[in-house]
Amino acid sequence: MKRMIMMLLVSATVSAPAMAASITxxxxxxxxxxxxxxxxxxxxxxxxxxxxxxxxxxxxxxLPNGDRIALSGGEEVEIEGGAASIK
Structure with a gap:
């Protein structure tokens, strides 16, 4: 039983989607x-x-205005006037 639970946990971890940054x-x-x-x-x-x-x-x-930003994934970025705001 423990082995089955462990396999389910590993399976869920491996198949979890990566968090990507979203840019609008x-x-x-x-x-x-x-x-x-x-x-x-x-x-x-x-x-x-x-x-x-x-x-x-x-x-x-x-960005179009020359700014450079680092993203780690999961951020929500909005571009307005060529500049970005991170939420």
């Missing part, structure tokens, strides 16, 4: 972000009103 573009224009995660660099274009989930294991994001 509240501007009227498309915003292009530069995301660096695990040594990989990618540009993410966010249309007006769009929300994107990124950085499940942490990353750095360069």
């Amino acid at each position: 573009n509240k501007d009227a224009d498309t915003q292009v972000l530069v995301v660096v995660e695990g040594g990989s660099r990618v540009e993410v274009a966010l249309e007006p009103g769009a929300t994107e989930s990124i950085c499940p294991s942490g990353c750095f994001v360069t």
Whole structure:
């Protein structure tokens, strides 16, 4: 019985979803972000009103205004006026 409970706990831990950061573009224009995660660099274009989930294991994001923020996952970020606010 103990072994079965332990296997269920391990299974639940392994299958738990990673927490990703959520970024929403509240501007009227498309915003292009530069995301660096695990040594990989990618540009993410966010249309007006769009929300994107990124950085499940942490990353750095360069915003359109040049600011660079570190995300660990789970944050909610809003872009307005090219600047970010983290909630």
